[in-house]
Amino acid sequence: MYPVRTIKAKVFIHKDGKVDLKEFVKDQSPGVNKYIRHYLAKFQVPKRMFEGGYLNPGEQFIQIRCLWGDKQKKIMQD
Numbered sequence: 001m002y003p004v005r006t007i008k009a010k011v012f013i014h015k016d017g018k019v020d021l022k023e024f025v026k027d028q029s030p031g032v033n034k035y036i037r038h039y040l041a042k043f044q045v046p047k048r049m050f051e052g053g054y055l056n057p058g059e060q061f062i063q064i065r066c067l068w069g070d071k072q073k074k075i076m077q078d
Helices: 030-042 047-051 070-077
Strands: 004-013 019-024 058-067
Touching: 004 030, 019 030, 030 058
Parallel strands: none
Antiparallel strands: 004 019, 004 058
């Protein structure tokens, strides 16, 4: 089982579900920063999250859950 880490960040969520990372609440290591930016570049908020009122477009603080595994090691070493 891999450890889980929660990172708080300020983001801008677009109406199409794209997420732009603005800043982290606490400073993160360069490897963690690269890891989060790598996955957020591909991530899109599902429409059902907007429809259910769970998230709204715009600037907000979120918690990002990271599951560390072999992919994370490869990204941080690149």
